Amino acid sequence: MTQLPDGRFVDDAPYDPQQSIRQIERADLDAPNWLLVWRRFRQHKLGLISGVFLLLCYLMLPIAGFISPYTPNERHSDHLYAPPQGIHLWHEGRFIGPHVYPMTSKANLETFKWEFVPDTENPARLRFFCEGSTYKLAGLIPSDTHLFCAPEGSTVFVWGSDRLGRDVFSRILYGAQLSLTVGLIGITVSFVLGIFFGSIAGYFGGGIDWVINRAIEILRSLPELPLWLALSAAVPSNWGPVSVFFIISVILGILDWPGLARSVRAKFLALREEEYVRAAEMMGASSGRVIRRHLIPNFTSHLIASATLSIPAMILGETALSYLGLGLRAPAVSWGVMLNDAQNLVNVELYWWTAIPMLPIIIVVLAFNFLGDGLRDSLDPYHS
Amino acid sequence: MAILRYALYRFATMLLTLVVVSALIFLIINLPPGDYLSNQIAELRSTGQTAGVAKAEFLRTEYALDRPLWEQYLIWVGFAPGPQGFSGLIQGNFGWSFEFDRPVSEIVGDSLWLTVLVNLAAVLFVYLVALPLGVLAAARSRTWVDYTSAFVGYLGLATPNFLLALILFYYGHRWFNLPIGGLMDPAFEGQPMSWDKVQSILLHLIVPTFVIGTSGAAAMMQRLRANLLDELGKPYVETAIAKGMSPPRMLVKYPLRMAFNPFVADIGNLLPAMVSGSVLVSVVLGLQTIGPTLLTALKTQDQFLAGFVLMFVALLTLVGTMISDVLLMLLDPRIRYEGRKA
Numbered sequence: 001m002t003q004l005p006d007g008r009f010v011d012d013a014p015y016d017p018q019q020s021i022r023q024i025e026r027a028d029l030d031a032p033n034w035l036l037v038w039r040r041f042r043q044h045k046l047g048l049i050s051g052v053f054l055l056l057c058y059l060m061l062p063i064a065g066f067i068s069p070y071t072p073n074e075r076h077s078d079h080l081y082a083p084p085q086g087i088h089l090w091h092e093g094r095f096i097g098p099h100v101y102p103m104t105s106k107a108n109l110e111t112f113k114w115e116f117v118p119d120t121e122n123p124a125r126l127r128f129f130c131e132g133s134t135y136k137l138a139g140l141i142p143s144d145t146h147l148f149c150a151p152e153g154s155t156v157f158v159w160g161s162d163r164l165g166r167d168v169f170s171r172i173l174y175g176a177q178l179s180l181t182v183g184l185i186g187i188t189v190s191f192v193l194g195i196f197f198g199s200i201a202g203y204f205g206g207g208i209d210w211v212i213n214r215a216i217e218i219l220r221s222l223p224e225l226p227l228w229l230a231l232s233a234a235v236p237s238n239w240g241p242v243s244v245f246f247i248i249s250v251i252l253g254i255l256d257w258p259g260l261a262r263s264v265r266a267k268f269l270a271l272r273e274e275e276y277v278r279a280a281e282m283m284g285a286s287s288g289r290v291i292r293r294h295l296i297p298n299f300t301s302h303l304i305a306s307a308t309l310s311i312p313a314m315i316l317g318e319t320a321l322s323y324l325g326l327g328l329r330a331p332a333v334s335w336g337v338m339l340n341d342a343q344n345l346v347n348v349e350l351y352w353w354t355a356i357p358m359l360p361i362i363i364v365v366l367a368f369n370f371l372g373d374g375l376r377d378s379l380d381p382y383h384s
Numbered sequence: 385m386a387i388l389r390y391a392l393y394r395f396a397t398m399l400l401t402l403v404v405v406s407a408l409i410f411l412i413i414n415l416p417p418g419d420y421l422s423n424q425i426a427e428l429r430s431t432g433q434t435a436g437v438a439k440a441e442f443l444r445t446e447y448a449l450d451r452p453l454w455e456q457y458l459i460w461v462g463f464a465p466g467p468q469g470f471s472g473l474i475q476g477n478f479g480w481s482f483e484f485d486r487p488v489s490e491i492v493g494d495s496l497w498l499t500v501l502v503n504l505a506a507v508l509f510v511y512l513v514a515l516p517l518g519v520l521a522a523a524r525s526r527t528w529v530d531y532t533s534a535f536v537g538y539l540g541l542a543t544p545n546f547l548l549a550l551i552l553f554y555y556g557h558r559w560f561n562l563p564i565g566g567l568m569d570p571a572f573e574g575q576p577m578s579w580d581k582v583q584s585i586l587l588h589l590i591v592p593t594f595v596i597g598t599s600g601a602a603a604m605m606q607r608l609r610a611n612l613l614d615e616l617g618k619p620y621v622e623t624a625i626a627k628g629m630s631p632p633r634m635l636v637k638y639p640l641r642m643a644f645n646p647f648v649a650d651i652g653n654l655l656p657a658m659v660s661g662s663v664l665v666s667v668v669l670g671l672q673t674i675g676p677t678l679l680t681a682l683k684t685q686d687q688f689l690a691g692f693v694l695m696f697v698a699l700l701t702l703v704g705t706m707i708s709d710v711l712l713m714l715l716d717p718r719i720r721y722e723g724r725k726a
Contacts, residue, residue, distance in 0.1 A: 223656045320664055355550075
């Protein structure tokens with residue numbers, strides 16, 4: 001620091017007009033990868049919203065029992081096919097808090113339908129943090145506290161009730177537990193197989209490559225659904241719901257790996273010629289180590305994006321299988337099992353709310369697609 | 385000549401693939417423990433019907449079900465002589481359906497042609513819809529046309545096929561008075577082909593075609609749009625515009641041709657998904673294709689019927705893929721799959 005004769009202070013270091021700009025660039029170059037990815041991803045609004053939504057969905061899974069007013073297989077024999085009850089806040093222009101109007105069922109002997117008449121005179125207030133039927137929180141901790149339950153002497157069917165008088169809303173929440181995790185397990189199976197076969201084909205080449213490549217081509221040229229059907233028809237009918245669930249997810253994954261294996265193989269073919277791979281080999285690293293430590297981390301981001309884009313196909317696959325009666329079976333609850341009820345047109349026309357489970361399916365599948373698109377665009381931050 | 389050679393080569397690989405596929409399918413349908421006949425024999429024994437047992441035992445030896453699995457496979461395909469000599473799939477004997485107590489060929493009969501028809505209609509639909517919409521979305525990119533088509537495309541991808549089928553059936557019947565269920569009016573079933581029957585089939589085809597084709601069309605449209613957008617940024621397009629060519633003419637004459645290859649090649653990727661979709665949609669809508677047959681056959685372990693239907697479905701996709709590969713070669717003479725000449 002020198003003081004000029006006129007009293008101003010001036011820095012001794014030479015002035016560099018580019019410095020401030022370069023600092024910003026430098027910061028960008030030094031920033032960790034995840035920060036760059038995140039910055040890029042944040043601009044993809046639709047992907048961001050979808051990601052947050054899916055995160056909330058998955059966080060909801062362990063506490064589904066708490067949020068839903070009923071347990072999934074609780075039957076209300078006097079409320080079969082009850083229409084959705086609106087939750088109101090104002091009664092006759094007066095605010096009295098969330099309440100429903102109790103419904104009484106009456107058999108119409110001309111149409112042979114149950115008709116439900118809401119009693120608009122007597123609003124029944126919802127109870128909160130109340131005791132209901134017991135469930136297990138996260139499948140472990142038994143509890144009987146629900147976020148909200150039906151008022152005394154009334155019911156609360158937010159989205160109506162089904163053929164056996166079970167609450168559709170509660171069943172959708174419980175169904176999410178299976179429908180959303182089936183894709184995760186399936187994708188894990190598909191990943192393990194895809195990376196394994198793809199990497200040995202790409203890394204070793206030659207005969208192994210030829211065999212795996214033919215297998216991939218054959219599997220990719222076959223229609224998936226008939227094979228899924230055939231495989232799930234082979235699941236013994238005396239298995240419990242949990243084992244059926246696992247085997248179905250495995251079946252979904254088994255036919256999905258060829259696509260992944262193909263892209264992994266292509267990457268390996270390109271990467272195995274790089275100097276750092278040669279260097280690792282020279283230093284005596286085993287093939288397994290080169291693949292695991294040096295090659296696969298190179299395209300994990302690519303893998304994550306393609307996984308996100310494959311999950312919806314599995315969710316839709318599970319739904320289709322269960323819908324046809326070859327996937328999950330009652331008493332297991334999944335969205336496909338629920339839609340099994342909406343199989344014929346007459347049902348959908350008379351009781352439209354039995355088709356509500358299609359909404360979460362469509363929304364979740366869309367969200368996964370948007371999230372996957374966003375991830376794919378942002379996971380490679382050095383590529384503009 | 386090169387094309388003919390390529391077609392022959394492609395045909396040979398397809399046959400080889402079919403052999404592998406047949407082994408795979410045979411393995412899958414034999415996964416469940418037991419088979420239809422031994423289940424039936426056990427059931428008949430427990431109810432004490434000896435006459436039935438004798439018949440089932442006869443069928444068991446007749447169809448070589450008492451032999452080891454690999455022998456059964458060879459006999460089924462027709463590579464090895466069975467009890468009646470060589471008589472398997474390649475000799476045109478599709479086996480016996482135990483559930484219906486009739487030969488498989490009788491049961492599937494007409495439904496084979498209807499299956500091909502439904503899938504052909506869906507492929508045509510994909511092309512007819514995806515081509516104009518994809519071009520439009522690219523030419524008017526980042527306008528409401530583009531966004532609407534992208535939104536509809538996404539929705540088409542996200543809606544499960546069978547739900548779309550139910551919804552469209554419901555509203556198609558309500559608003560346009562389209563027929564519900566089946567591929568033809570019940571009056572025409574088993575009747576010889578006539579103009580009225582053709583009309584009835586065409587009318588019944590509308591909804592299934594739409595349902596099966598939508599997701600494929602959406603994917604294809606996005607692909608065409610992306611390819612066209614890539615081409616539209618190139619200098620030759622600028623030259624054409626600078627020359628004073630009208631935009632539609634320019635678009636069709638140059639970039640569209642460039643973007644057209646993947647359009648044909650993609651059908652090979654799309655076909656398996658579409659055949660899958662047609663099986664599911666047929667079950668939901670009760671079409672007389674082999675979809676519902678497959679489902680019942682699988683549920684009752686009617687192994688020859690299930691095996692034949694699976695083989696047919698696989699054959700359909702393989703032939704479709706082969707045709708698309710050969711077409712691609714005809715369309716673009718630059719594409720050659722042979723090795724490089726030294």
